[in-house]
Amino acid sequence: QFMTETAQMADIVLPATQFLEHDDLYKGGGQQHLLLGPKVVEGPEGPKENLYVLNELAHRLGAPDHPGFKMTAREHIDWMLQQSGYGTLEELETTRWIDLQPDFETSHFLNGFGHEDGKFHFRPDWGRSAAPNKPASGQAMGPWTTMPELPDQWDAIEAADDRHPFRLVTAPARSFLNSSFNETESGRKKEKRPEVWLLPDEAALYGVSDGDLVKMGNDRGVITLHARFYEHLTPGTVISEGIWPNDAFVDGKGINTLVGADPVAPYGGAAFHDTAVWIRKA
Incomplete structure (x- = not known):
């Protein structure tokens, strides 16, 4: 949808329609509703919906014949709803959403949890426990063998030390859910520039004033951005809200x-x- 830095790395770019320009289904975040996202406007010339691209690739690459490769988005939605026992597209267009919240006993785990023994496991075997995103190899990843046996604080990655006295949080700014959003003029105008939020007392130790250019780094590299004083940080923690592209930074x-x-x-x-x-101050 935008020529983000990721898209700029590609040899071939296939422009995609935005969510108001194609029919789709959405699962709720933090709630249990299946939502219809109907197409409400025509897209500009050039962009195609992902389904069109997938179907065309299937035809051109000689993929085995499958009914789905001939379906429109609306036909897909109707087929999926009927196969799942959720009615038809026509019915969903009338109701606009389907409440899939489990019954009271299930949603409150009165009949047990999703393990074979039905119990909640305070001490799971991470090497054997299943997860939706478990690698195809079936093996756990990262330093899982050193995880605490019971729930506990676990400094598994990088703790602050004398050379690196701050822990960095890189949460998205309100205007930038992902890198597509930082292509909008209104979002960039509101967020202004990349900054690092500091406690005034901690900034004073390094001679940094509010609005100063600072260098921030570790063994991976060094970046340059502006300091912003913020009184409500946890001591030893700094925040740099994103997601800004590289070219928004000074260097x-x-x-x-x-x-x-x-x-x-x-x-x-x-x-x-x-x-x-x-x-440190730049």
Whole structure:
């Protein structure tokens, strides 16, 4: 949808429709509803919906024949609803959503939990326990063998030390859910620039004033951005809200310069908020 830095790395870019430009189904976040996202406007010339691209690839690559490769998005939705016992697309267009919240006993675990013995496990065997995102190899990832046997604080990635006295949090800004959002003029205007939030008392130890340019780094690299004083931080913690592209930073190097790529236990992923850094006035 936008020529983000990720898209710019591609040899071939297939522009996609946005969510108001195609029919789709959505699962609720934090609630149990299946929602219809109907197409309400025509997209500009060029962009195609993902389903069209998949169907065309199947035809051109000689994939085995499958009814789905000939379906439109609306036909797919209708087929999925009927196969799942949720009625038809026509019915969903009338009701607009389907409440899939489990019954009271199930949602409150009165009949037990999802293990063979039905019990809640305070001490799971991470090497054997199943997870939706478990790798195809069936093996746990990251330093899972050193995980605490019972729930506890676990400094598995990077703790602050004398060289790196701050823990860095890289949460998205309100205007930037993902990198597509930082392509919007209104979002960039509201968020203004990449900054690192500091406690005034801690900033004073390094001669940093509110609004100063600072260097922030660790063994992975160094970036340059502006300091912003914020009174409500946990001591020893700094925040740099994202997600800004590299070219928004003074020296063209973004926040990912500092963030590691080691898989976290037990099933992988990225430890965005386990990064130790130092800060000094630029």
